[in-house]
Amino acid sequence: MLTTVLARRGLAALLLCSGSALAAVGPVESDAERLHRTLLRSEAQALENGEGVERDPERAARLYCLAARLGDAESQFSLGWMYANGRGVERSDSTAAYFFHAAAEQGLEQAVLMLDRV
Numbered sequence: 624m625l626t627t628v629l630a631r632r633g634l635a636a637l638l639l640c641s642g643s644a645l646a647a648v649g650p651v652e653s654d655a656e657r658l659h660r661t662l663l664r665s666e667a668q669a670l671e672n673g674e675g676v677e678r679d680p681e682r683a684a685r686l687y688c689l690a691a692r693l694g695d696a697e698s699q700f701s702l703g704w705m706y707a708n709g710r711g712v713e714r715s716d717s718t719a720a721y722f723f724h725a726a727a728e729q730g731l732e733q734a735v736l737m738l739d740r741v
Contacts, residue, residue, distance in 0.1 A: 640688040640689075640691065640692055656693070659693065660690045660693045660694070660695040660698070661695075663686050663687075663689050663690035663693070663695070663698065664686075664687070664690045664695055664697055664698045664701070666686050667682075667683045667684075667686035667687045667690065667698065667701065668683070668701070670682050670683035670686065671683035671687075671701070671705070671710070671711070679711075680705065680710050680711025680712075681711045681712070682711075683705070683711055684702060684705050684710075684711040684712045687701050687702040687705065688702060691722065691725070694729070696725075696726040696729040696730070696731045696734070697726070697731065699722045699723075699725040699726035699729075699731075699734070700722070700723065700726040700731055700733060700734045700737070702722045703718075703719045703720070703721070703722030703723040703725075703726065703734065703737060703741075704719070704737070706718040706719035706722065707719035707723075707737070707740075707741050716741040717741075719737075719741045720738060720741045723735075723737045723738045723741065724738060
């Protein structure tokens with residue numbers, strides 16, 4: 624039941640990210656792929672919080688989305704948080720739940736906790 628609901632919510636989330644399915648990080652990941660995800664997430668965090676750059680939550684959400692599509696659990700969580708709070712994106716509990724679920728599936732404990740709140 625939960626999987627079906629999340630699958631329906633996921634369709635909207637995928638459209639918002641303008642991409643195909645979110646990738647799960649596989650066992651064979653190159654250092655370059657890991658670095659790329661990390662750099663996208665770091666830039667998104669700086670833009671979200673105004674750390675060394677002007678705050679731009681809309682751009683932060685787009686960068687988190689790119690990293691989330693590459694399977695970055697922390698970016699999936701952050702994007703879920705942005706949707707849960709309407710920060711840089713239109714507030715949507717169902718979309719937030721989708722991204723929290725994606726992060727939780729990768730073992731991010733804080734995402735599991737947030738699933739209970741949205």
